[in-house]
Amino acid sequence: MLTEHFVAAPHWEWYILAYFVAAGLSGGTYVIGTMLRLWGDARDLPASRLAFFISWPLLLVCPILLTLDLGQPTRFWHMLIDSRTAGLAFKSWSPMSVGAWALLIYGIFSTVMFVVALGETRSTPALLSRVSKVAGTLAGRVVMVVGALFALFVSAYTGVLLAVSNQPVWSDTWTLGGLFLASGLSGASALVLLMSRRRPEAAETDEKLLEADRYFIILELVLIALFFVTLGGVLSRVLSGGWLVLWLVVLAGTVVPLLVHWRPAWRQRISRNLGPILVLLGVLALRAVVIFSPQS
Amino acid sequence: MATPVGFFTDTTLCIGCKACEVACKEWNQLPDNPIQFRDSYDNTGQLDQRNFRHVRFVEQATSNPDKPIAWSMMSDVCKHCANASCLEVCPTDAIIRTEFDTVYIQQDVCNGCRDCIAACPYGVIGFDSQSGTAKKCTFCYDRLQNNKMPACAQACPTQSIKFGNLADLRKMAADRVQALQAQGVTQARIYGDTEYGGLHAFFLLTDKPEAYALPNAESAVLPGRNDVPGYLAVAVTSVLAAIGGLVAFRRRGERA
Ligand code: SF4
Numbered sequence: 088m089l090t091e092h093f094v095a096a097p098h099w100e101w102y103i104l105a106y107f108v109a110a111g112l113s114g115g116t117y118v119i120g121t122m123l124r125l126w127g128d129a130r131d132l133p134a135s136r137l138a139f140f141i142s143w144p145l146l147l148v149c150p151i152l153l154t155l156d157l158g159q160p161t162r163f164w165h166m167l168i169d170s171r172t173a174g175l176a177f178k179s180w181s182p183m184s185v186g187a188w189a190l191l192i193y194g195i196f197s198t199v200m201f202v203v204a205l206g207e208t209r210s211t212p213a214l215l216s217r218v219s220k221v222a223g224t225l226a227g228r229v230v231m232v233v234g235a236l237f238a239l240f241v242s243a244y245t246g247v248l249l250a251v252s253n254q255p256v257w258s259d260t261w262t263l264g265g266l267f268l269a270s271g272l273s274g275a276s277a278l279v280l281l282m283s284r285r286r287p288e289a290a291e292t293d294e295k296l297l298e299a300d301r302y303f304i305i306l307e308l309v310l311i312a313l314f315f316v317t318l319g320g321v322l323s324r325v326l327s328g329g330w331l332v333l334w335l336v337v338l339a340g341t342v343v344p345l346l347v348h349w350r351p352a353w354r355q356r357i358s359r360n361l362g363p364i365l366v367l368l369g370v371l372a373l374r375a376v377v378i379f380s381p382q383s
Numbered sequence: 384m385a386t387p388v389g390f391f392t393d394t395t396l397c398i399g400c401k402a403c404e405v406a407c408k409e410w411n412q413l414p415d416n417p418i419q420f421r422d423s424y425d426n427t428g429q430l431d432q433r434n435f436r437h438v439r440f441v442e443q444a445t446s447n448p449d450k451p452i453a454w455s456m457m458s459d460v461c462k463h464c465a466n467a468s469c470l471e472v473c474p475t476d477a478i479i480r481t482e483f484d485t486v487y488i489q490q491d492v493c494n495g496c497r498d499c500i501a502a503c504p505y506g507v508i509g510f511d512s513q514s515g516t517a518k519k520c521t522f523c524y525d526r527l528q529n530n531k532m533p534a535c536a537q538a539c540p541t542q543s544i545k546f547g548n549l550a551d552l553r554k555m556a557a558d559r560v561q562a563l564q565a566q567g568v569t570q571a572r573i574y575g576d577t578e579y580g581g582l583h584a585f586f587l588l589t590d591k592p593e594a595y596a597l598p599n600a601e602s603a604v605l606p607g608r609n610d611v612p613g614y615l616a617v618a619v620t621s622v623l624a625a626i627g628g629l630v631a632f633r634r635r636g637e638r639a
Contacts, residue, residue, distance in 0.1 A: 093506055182472075
């Protein structure tokens with residue numbers, strides 16, 4: 088039986104929406120960059136670099152958005168340090184606490200990979216080039232993969248954070264973490280694709296990214312179906328009135344890229360950028376409807 | 384540790400005078416409420432950063448045709464849950480359990496993330512945009528430390544709100560339910576003996592909990608119930624996504 092709710096809304100709004108999008112895409116692009124290095128070939132290196140270049144600035148935005156959302160922004164450090172004892176503030180059972188630490192640690196990995204990617208480009212100082220060479224070793228790869236685990240977490244935990252509450256919709260489903268992850272990875276592929284339009288050497292990987300995006304989208308669609316099923320009686324909270332418009336955007340951002348693939352005739356007719364743009368709008372719309380509808 | 388304390392609120396004795404609300408506002412120096420017209424004698428509306436006590440006016444249908452509706456009043460407050468959802472999720476440890484076994488938000492530690500508001504199943508906590516922090520009933524922590532009873536309990540003219548040693552209050556409540564049932568009030572029941580490990584502010588009700596906007600025993604669940612299933616879903620999705628990435632990115636020698 089579903090829980091009855093008599094709760095107040097936390098008023099998590101635009102900063103949180105922006106953070107969820109930035110975290111999802113930053114983590115997602117880091118993971119894509121890593122997977123391309125692990126499983127791709129030399130021709131995929133430019134796209135991998137591009138992914139790490141995108142991931143880092145998106146990560147930088149995250150703590151700023153989170154801090155701005157706080158009622159007491161100057162106390163942001165209370166998330167990490169116990170202000171009474173000066174010890175570490177860490178609660179494994181509180182996703183917000185774990186998320187704050189994960190974001191910090193992921194930030195280190197993301198910075199390292201950004202520097203590595205920078206060092207691989209021409210006209211960089213010798214020191215950076217040397218760092219990049221280390222990254223190619225087994226130890227460097229291990230570091231990159233450990234970073235990818237944190238990236239996956241950062242991309243996904245926001246959904247678990249919502250679920251670990253007593254709010255309607257959020258706490259009525261276990262699917263949100265997985266759903267945000269699948270959508271974040273799909274959005275990340277789309278973002279790398281879009282950015283590769285300006286970097287011909289990265290465009291070599293376009294077909295692979297399109298294929299990966301299709302798998303992530305299928306995963307996302309399965310999770311959206313599970314999300315609806317698990318909501319049962321409160322489904323109407325997310326599927327009523329104006330929220331339907333956002334779901335249409337989500338639908339366009341998932342179904343259109345699949346249709347374009349399965350109906351090659353469409354490919355010629357529509358812009359190459361339309362698919363990735365719809366995917367990114369879908370990433371935004373999905374988070375908006377999930378965040379706002381239960382609080383309205 | 385001092386003896387655990389509690390509030391036993393007997394809704395059959397409440398007359399809706401709101402003396403508790405006024406005393407609470409006065410002692411805690413809470414701002415007044417914006418004037419608004421509601422379709423009720425209840426012009427407080429809800430518990431939040433301005434209202435640590437809220438006298439809820441509950442309309443109940445009766446079997447008497449001459450008097451089809453009866454009022455029931457309930458002075459609502461933070462339940463100071465033994466297993467408190469707010470305390471569970473608070474990332475900064477601003478929410479603590481005091482030596483009196485009550486739940487208290489340290490205003491100098493809270494950074495206004497509002498996770499506790501999302502977690503409290505009773506909609507008790509409000510966000511104060513002036514202080515930038517979450518606020519709720521303190522159980523008059525300052526008064527307790529000075530051997531004074533909370534302001535609301537002291538002000539209540541009908542003793543609907545009883546303050547005291549938690550164990551004594553539970554015994555008193557059980558006796559009162561028995562007496563009421565013997566008088567024919569068969570719906571009399573205690574809310575808060577078992578919910579969230581036992582509430583420190585518990586109630587005698589004459590209707591099902593939902594009628595007073597209180598989650599029933601099945602719905603009184605902790606946020607942490609979704610921790611493991613949520614992370615499991617993430618783990619499974621991660622594995623499937625990695626397989627997708629492997630298949631997509633591994634292709635070799637297919638390019639022109
Ligand atoms: S009623 Fe809400 S605010 Fe009070 S202790 Fe329980 S969870 Fe915390």
